[in-house]
Amino acid sequence: xxxxxxxxxxxxxxxxxxxxxxxxxxxxxxxxxxxxxxxxxxxxxxxxxxxxxxxxxxxxxxxxxxxxxxxxxxxxxxxxxxxxxxxxxxxxxxx
Numbered sequence: 001x002x003x004x005x006x007x008x009x010x011x012x013x014x015x016x017x018x019x020x021x022x023x024x025x026x027x028x029x030x031x032x033x034x035x036x037x038x039x040x041x042x043x044x045x046x047x048x049x050x051x052x053x054x055x056x057x058x059x060x061x062x063x064x065x066x067x068x069x070x071x072x073x074x075x076x077x078x079x080x081x082x083x084x085x086x087x088x089x090x091x092x093x094x095x
Contacts, residue, residue, distance in 0.1 A: 009060055012069035024052040
């Protein structure tokens with residue numbers, strides 16, 4: 001899974017259109033292997049991003065949970081801690 005794609009469900013406030021589009025763009029970049037498509041592929045690339053954005057928005061709108069909404073600040077702090085721990089463990093054994 002692409003690390004740049006973040007969970008968007010069950011946050012307060014809800015994910016914005018920009019966040020959903022950014023995740024969709026990362027997904028299409030991963031699938032296509034292009035960071036920036038050529039002019040020849042630009043239309044197909046943008047159409048795919050639009051379609052995935054629409055599907056993602058529909059999915060997020062349809063999902064139901066009984067769990068309380070997550071706080072963005074707390075989740076960001078947890079992610080930073082995981083990253084710091086991962087970085088320490090990857091470099092900790094090298095001398």
